[in-house]
Amino acid sequence: MAFFSLEHSKAAYLTDFILYGVAVSCLTIFLGWSAPFSHPWQMLALLGIGLIAASLIEYLLHRFILHGLQPFRRWHQTHHARPTALIGTPTILSITLIVFFVFSPALLLGDVLRASALTLGLTTGYLFYTITHHATHHWQADSSWLKRRKIQHARHHHLDTHPVFFGVTTSFWDDVFHSNVIERVKIKDSNK
Incomplete structure (x- = not known):
């Protein structure tokens, strides 16, 4: 089924960018008009928690699901084999995960x-x-930031036997969990 395909047409691939861009805009407008001005720090704190959670989830899913569990590992290997192909998470899956595992629990716990x-x-x-x-x-x-991201991600793609650098948007979680050290991979190899 096309909705669940990993390799997308150009239109389907662009859907994530458009759909999530619209969702971010609509949520921003909704909160701007609806959020009580007496609690702006609370809204900003929740926004910040969501941003931090997104980067941690990105890292954890990439490291432990896409590089650890089948069939996700096999699917992700397709991306590693063909990095410029239009391969990604089906939009319907990402939307479902966000609604059921983020919005719905947050709604039940708050408003x-x-x-x-x-x-x-x-x-x-x-x-x-x-x-x-x-x-x-x-x-x-x-930009220097994008150059660093490209270098880190290229290292990730080319060290398949001992993957490192699982963070795409930031190296922070790689630093925290020590998955950013190529030397450690070399040391492990020399001890075999």
Whole structure:
């Protein structure tokens, strides 16, 4: 079924960028008009928690699901074998995961404004991830930040026997979990 295909047509591939761009815009407008001005810090804190959670989820899913569990590992290996192919998470799957595992629990624990603020942070983080991942494979690096991201991601793609550098948007979690050290891989190899 086309909705669940890993390799997308150009139109389906662009759907994530458009859909999540619209979702971020709509949530921002909704919160701007609806959020009580007496609690702006609470909304900003939830937005920040969503952004941080998005980067941690990106790292954990990439490291432990896409490189650890079948059939996800096999699917992700297709991306490693053909990094410029239009391969990605089906939009219907990512939307479902965000609604059921972020918005719905947040709604049950709070209210629609708090759930929307948390979801806005996570959705913004996911949109940032999709754009960054696309850029690492398809764009010329004009900024030092994108050059670093491209180098880190290229290292990730070319060290298949001992994958490192699972963060796409940031190296922070690679630093925290020590998955950014190529020397450690060399040391392990020399001890065999």
